[in-house]
Amino acid sequence: MTTIRTAAVIGSGVMGSGIAAHLANVGIPVLLLDMVPKQLLPQEEAAGLTLENPKVRNRFAVSAIDKLKKTNPAPLYSDSFASRITSGNLEDDLAKLGSVDWIIEVVVENLQIKQQLFSRIETVWKAGTIVTSNTSGISINAMVENAGSEFKKHFLGTHFFNPPRYMKLLEVIPGEQTDPAIIAFMTDFCEKKLGKGVVQAKDTPNFIGNRIGTYGLLVTLREMLANEYSVEEVDAVTGPAMGRPKSATFRTLDLVGLDTFVHVANNVYDLVTDPVEKEVFNTPEIMRVMVEKGWIGEKQGQGFYKKVKTEAGKEIQALNLETMEYAASRKISSSSLEASKQAKGTPAKLKALLGAKDRYSDLAWNILKPVLIYSAEKLGEIADSIVEIDNALKWGFNWELGPFETWDAIGLKRSVERMEAEGSTVPAWVKEWIAAGYDSFYQNREGRTFYYLKNEYRGLETRPELISLQALKQQNKVIRSNSGASLIDIGDGVACLEFHSPNNAIGADILTMIQQSADEVRSNYRGLVVANEGKNFCVGANVMLLLMEAQDGEWDEVDGIIRLFQNSMMKLKGLEKPVVAAPHRMTLGGGVEACMPADQIIYSSETYFGLVEVGVGLIPAGGGCKELAMRASQHIADPEVDLQPLINHVFETIAMAKVSTSGHDTKRLGYMRAQDTVVINPDHRIYEAKQAVLRMEQAGYSLQPQEKFRVVGENGKAVMQIAAYTMRQGGYISDHDLLIANKLAHVLAGGNVPAGTLVTEQYMLDLEREAFLSLCGEPKTQQRMQYMLSKGKALRN
Known part of the structure; x- marks a missing residue:
């Protein structure tokens, strides 16, 4: 085969x-x-x-x-x-x-x-x-x-x-x-x-993920019933505070379906012989009652939670397991939960939560302890290595850390001492490992991971397609770095520009590093990859900084920020070495513009890519409008063929803040070029980008010269503005939306010039910057920016 x-x-x-x-x-x-x-x-x-x-x-x-x-x-x-x-x-x-x-x-x-x-x-x-x-x-x-x-x-x-x-x-x-x-x-x-x-996995009931995951959910439910915690309290503890998804315990069960969950639990109950283990998988009566009532979760409209319509709108209600009645879901807070929220990184969050010694700290410990012990008991039975078990829980249940990584994070030796002091039986192999002088299941040595396997450390397999920027940084491969970005040597003469600011938002630090990286690669490297390992590639420019400057009337500062952004993108585009961008997940606004100068974009399959600046009352000004207008012109080489339909599509895409639903979907929106590709496994994207750089360099890469391109001009602008006016008359957009749309049309059309006029990239960038600056001064734009920062969603004012 x-x-x-x-x-x-x-x-x-x-x-x-x-x-x-x-x-x-x-x-x-x-x-x-x-x-x-x-x-x-x-x-x-x-x-x-x-x-x-x-x-x-x-x-x-x-x-x-x-x-x-x-x-x-x-x-x-x-x-x-x-x-x-x-x-x-x-x-x-x-x-x-x-x-x-x-x-x-x-x-x-x-x-x-x-x-x-x-x-x-x-x-x-x-x-x-x-x-x-x-x-x-x-x-x-x-x-x-x-x-x-x-x-x-x-x-x-x-x-x-x-x-x-x-x-x-x-x-x-x-x-x-x-x-x-x-x-x-x-x-x-x-x-x-x-x-x-x-x-x-081994051929055992429910294999790895569902065996451990189901056990953990049942332990949580029993602890809840035994100590009278509410649905909201359990979910407050078992979500991000413990490095788990926001859906925590009961929202997850509602999504999965209680009927499905009971079936999965019964499968283990029917097949295991150990009476203690069997009893854990005996689903509590309350869950069976809910299934009989049809309260099985989202597919039936109610489970542990349900949405109801009220005069004020929609309300999320939580089930009271004592009365079996629903009431408005309560927000839970405590010193331990707040301590976890303030901590940076999952290990620190867990330590803060467990160390606070309150009611919620006790809940976290009492559901974590049996899961860690059970995972250790099942090693060898359900899987041969701790890595398989950890990965199954991380990849199948979206835990930040697997059970054995969690054990390391909270302190292996100290936590085992506490477990035994409380009367729990810890598997012998764990105690033997500690007695041999080891205090963790994993070790990191110069960027390489070693893990416990049969009473010794075994090095995790290193594979060329799995490039870890974090590991490379531990191996002292950083070429340059500042607070927002780093340039890292990823081998074979290729460098990688990594963003690492909060949310990877682009500010002066990242822009400065882009310019420095271009200089460094020009002199000493074969090419550049633009990629990072953040949750999202980049959510856009630093809106907070722009808003502060705009509210203070510091227009020279705002102008300087935009010029720096534009100049950085053009310097990246003008680099005489191949540049490949490898975006993933949320890649919005300025994040899109940071990819556009690349010779090739290798999208992760799950890339949500779009110029969304209108959501904060602005238009793209880092080259996004210019690039899409230029690509439309280049797509139709014959000057006699009408450019308007393509520009109308660009106008609609930006004005409606359309975002791709996948890497492949970028083609529908007009972002994907013939040379751009999609990589299915996100873990391989930096490797694939590096290979693309090497292929271009080996083929004799030469920088494409800047050429003028034609625009639709004043007549084309009128076409777009009429379309926007019609939307306003129909009540689909607001007056401020219309203002933004008119400015966008002006830029995409190339301003007040005759149709077919040839323009330069710098000319289009100047139009972008002028429109952007004028919109920054609009009170309603500043309201949109403020709303996005405080609420995390767009305001339609």
Whole structure:
């Protein structure tokens, strides 16, 4: 097996269609099969269809594909990718399974049904085809116990987490007879092609992520009931205060669905034999009652929380588990929660929370302690290494730290002493490790990570595609640095410009480093990568600084900031060495403009890219308007061909602050050029950017000279302004929106010049700066800026 070119997914429910969508996302044509319906729908009867009609027989798969385009969050990178999925059914199309490279089973979690399905698949199976199950906990070996030995060699579990596009974790579960070469191939394929974080789990109930994660949620619920904590109190503690998602415990359960959670917990309860462990997985009566009432979470409109309409608007209400009544959700505060909030980084947050010694500190400790002990007890049973367990919880449940990383963060030796003093039994191997003189499960030596494995430290595998800027900084690879950015040597003569200001917002420090980096790379390096490891690539310029200067009337200062931004972008664009930008996640406003000078952009698949300055009452002034206007002109080389439609599209994109829904979606908005690409695995983007720099340099890179480009001029401006005026007359935009739109139209049109006039980049930058400065002086723009800073969302005034 060298590659997977085609695939089939059996089962078109939420999970099956989601997996099919993600395969389509990465360019793999998929056959989506389901059962044949047993009866007609009223609309099918009205249309004169019969049960023999292909539209009816393929209904489940057809309906699932249609839903993909309407689902939010979107399972597809682009709606057009749905065309890569073909619908079918298990009676008419079973034989087609013999022509695909990968068959994925995603049917109901019932062992007997799965066994029957795999028996049918084997009758048409082509030798060498990989077959996997997406089960979340049923035994991989039991599913194919009656299959032939060759089939078993090519069979394993591939457990995607939901939703498949967004969740990083994929558990690979080998069977007893799975060919090791198949395991290695699928691990590599799922990481590189599907962009997943792959962990290898053992064939035990619920594997790794759901085994530990479900245990942790049940422990939390029991602690809550035993000590009378409210839903809001538990979520206040088990969210960001502990390095967990904002959805914490009960919002997470509502999202997952209580019925689903109970099923997953019951799976362990039914299969484990240890009475103490079994009792933990015996779901509390309160949860079973909620399921019986249909209070199973968001899909039914209520669970531990529900939204209700009030006279003031929508209100979030929380369930009181004593009265089984809902009341307005309360905001919880305490000294321990505040201490955690003020601390920087998850280790510091945990220490602050646990060290405060109040009611919420006790809750955190009493739910953390059993999870750490249980994780240690299961090492060797559910996975061979602590790394697999830690990664499963980080990638599958969005924990900042896995259980063993958490243990290190709070102090291994000290916490074990406390556990034993409180009567808990800590696994012997943990105590032996401490007795041998070790005080952590992980060590960092000169940027390389070592971890506990069978009573010794083992170095974590180093792979060229996993470039860590953090590790390189620990290895003294920093070339230059200031408070907002660093230039780092990433090897082979390539440097990387990393932003690290708060939220990676662009201020004078980053702009200064951009200029210094251009000088450094020009003299001493083969090329430059612009990338970072922040939560988001860049949320834009430093709005706070701009607002302060504008409110003080320091217009020369504002003008200076904009000139510095523009000059920095042009210096980056004028660098005589290849420049590649590798943005990820939120890349907005100035973040987009920092990517635009690059010779190539390598988008992470999850890149949300857009010029959103109108949200704070401004227009792009760091070259964003100029670049898009210039690209439109360059796209149509014939001066006789009308440029207006392309400029109208640019105008609409900026004026409506449109943001891409993925890296691929940047093409729809007009940001992606022919040379730009998308990398599926975000962990590989810096490596891929570096390789792109090297390819350009080796091919004999030469800087493209600046050339004048044509604009639509005064007549084209009028077209855009009429469109904006029509929007205002229709009540779709405000007077201030219209003012902004008119200034944007002026810039994109190239000002008051005749249509077809050739202009320079600097001319367009001057137009941007003038419009930007005038808008900064508008009180309503300053109100928008203030609102964004305080509320984190746009004000429409």
